[in-house]
Amino acid sequence: MAILKFPFSAMIAVLWSVAIAQAVTPMQPAATINDEVVTVYDLQHRINLTLLQTQTPRTSENRLGIASTVLENLILEKLHLSEAERLGLLPPQQEIAAAIAAYEATRNILPGGVQKFLSSEGVDFESFVSNVRVSLAWQKVVHENLSPSIEITEAEVAREVARERLALARSDTEEARLMLILLANRGGNDSALIANAQSLHQNILAGANFNELARQLSADLSAQYGGDLGWLAPETLPLPIQIWLKTATDGAVSSPISLPEGVALFQLREKRKAIAANIDEEAIRLRIGNIKLQSKIRTLERSLRQEAVIVRKLEL
Numbered sequence: 001m002a003i004l005k006f007p008f009s010a011m012i013a014v015l016w017s018v019a020i021a022q023a024v025t026p027m028q029p030a031a032t033i034n035d036e037v038v039t040v041y042d043l044q045h046r047i048n049l050t051l052l053q054t055q056t057p058r059t060s061e062n063r064l065g066i067a068s069t070v071l072e073n074l075i076l077e078k079l080h081l082s083e084a085e086r087l088g089l090l091p092p093q094q095e096i097a098a099a100i101a102a103y104e105a106t107r108n109i110l111p112g113g114v115q116k117f118l119s120s121e122g123v124d125f126e127s128f129v130s131n132v133r134v135s136l137a138w139q140k141v142v143h144e145n146l147s148p149s150i151e152i153t154e155a156e157v158a159r160e161v162a163r164e165r166l167a168l169a170r171s172d173t174e175e176a177r178l179m180l181i182l183l184a185n186r187g188g189n190d191s192a193l194i195a196n197a198q199s200l201h202q203n204i205l206a207g208a209n210f211n212e213l214a215r216q217l218s219a220d221l222s223a224q225y226g227g228d229l230g231w232l233a234p235e236t237l238p239l240p241i242q243i244w245l246k247t248a249t250d251g252a253v254s255s256p257i258s259l260p261e262g263v264a265l266f267q268l269r270e271k272r273k274a275i276a277a278n279i280d281e282e283a284i285r286l287r288i289g290n291i292k293l294q295s296k297i298r299t300l301e302r303s304l305r306q307e308a309v310i311v312r313k314l315e316l
Contacts, residue, residue: 030071032311033078038071040314045127046070050216052121056208065199068192069183069217071314076186077134079304084137087145091136099132146296152288160284167235173274176234176245179210179227179267182259184219184298186305190258197256197263204253210267219262221294227267230283233274241266261298 026041047070051058084090104114115125167173183197200217204210214220214227222229234245240257245268248254254266272278 029313031075031313032309033075034082034308036078036082038074038078041124042074042127043067043071043314045122045124046074046131048121049118049123049128049131050213052118052123053216054203054208054212056203056213057206058122062199062203065196065203066217067314069196069200071312072186073217075310075312076301077131077138079301079308080138080141081134083300083304084134084141087141089137089140089144091133091140095136096129096132099136100129103132142293142297146300147293149296150289150292152285152292156288157281157285160288161279161281163236164233164279164284167233168274168279173233173235174271175231175274175278176248176271177231177269178229178241179214179269180220180222180229181210181214181218181227181265182220182261183217183263185262190263193263194256194258197265201253201255201265204265204267210253210265221290221297228269230287231272231278231280 026039026044028040029037030040030043031038047063047067048058050056050066050070051062056062081090100114101111103109104111107117109117114128118125118128181197181200183193183200185193200208200213204213211226211228214223217223218227220227234242237245238257238259240259241254244254244257244266248268250268250270252268254264256263256265258264
């Protein structure tokens, strides 16, 4: 199959230059996934939605900084929706309407006013609805098809409790409440992934909302909680994070950190003195379950990608 790719500069022209956009249709494919298409129009409006919800200035540089991550998420959404349809787990219209109403309520938008609000911000309403639909569909796949198979033994919980007690044994030990944005390694260009993370890092330092970026872009399960990982003992974390935490102060954001799963940004919300009374067995049980569930999700997504024919039409 022949693959037509637009260079980087041409992509900017397609998305944001009115003069050239007149010569290139917004319906130009940005990627194809089996028989499905993500158009330049889809990409443009999802980028606008992401920048709006993360309170990021809508400059060309910021658009470019998240373009490839947003495109990968749109590709993954097509796979998610296809799997939900295969399993008969597509959300009914009333669930979509309820989710939209909840969005309006949390953002102080008058009931029924979200379409007008988004239009005024340069976001296509159908792009927003599509995002809501696929989010609900994938939640159903995860909670109804994957979660029931997760088993957590008392021995696993006891081992983790013992590990935390050992970490807390030192008198100078602190705990950290961390937020996470994970850009998943999906077999692409590692240097591009790091560059995307660096761009996000700059946006956050300039005032972009870390929690909203996590909700929109993070590949970790914590995305549904705005990236909140809860309270963690640094000694239980990978070494690069431990090193960063030694000098990090409340509110600090890490530079991109490479992990086996991809490239991560962490935000330190706060630290506290670590004491044995802080050990929460239910929180530990939940964390173990989330780790297992995340593994199942990644395995399924990897399988969906391997079975699909994915062609990216833009060089991002």
